[in-house]
Amino acid sequence: DTEVTQTPKHLVMGMTNKKSLKCEQHMGHRAMYWYKQKAKKPPELMFVYSYEKLSINESVPSRFSPECPNSSLLNLHLHALQPEDSALYLCASSQPGLAGGRGTGELFFGEGSRLTVL
């Protein structure tokens, strides 16, 4: 069982709706990530939070708004999405960048939220 919990598992929304995806982890990780994955494609990084501060935004459209209320929670607020935004949204956590610039360690992924925009 994954230790990163994502809700909801499935979400269908219209282009004028406002909804949120939620992610929770209790492993004490201080880095959290949102990835977007289209069918038969690799995950694409959207946002990285490190110590509850946004450290990476991969030029994601403003209709996606991340929020990290505390070290265990990560939200992705959705507003005025387009049908092409339909995808599997994956949350992950890890320890922050390893000491000595040794990069990112193992990511722990949730099972994802499958989003359909009508």
Place this chain on the structure above:
Amino acid sequence: SQQGEEDPQALSIQEGENATMNCSYKTSINNLQWYRQNSGRGLVHLILIRSNEREKHSGRLRVTLDTSKKSSSLLITASRAADTASYFCATGALGGSRLTFGEGTQLTVNP
């Protein structure tokens, strides 16, 4: 830009055979990781190899890394039907917290 490219894109083998997947990348890295994804599920970390390591083992998995060729391979020995999944390599850039995934290999193990 996509860091990793994997080949083959798809691989179909019989149970008990070995499966080898390759990954190439473009820039200098801190480490290279392999993940497995069952259809429609989240990714599961398999193994991490650091840039100063050449080979690593974990159970039936063997990973090699050749930084001079900017390539890695994942070998799964004595494959099982349960190994059927997509396998992705992922690279961590020097000094960064960005982990970038390759295109993936779809492995099918036939019973």
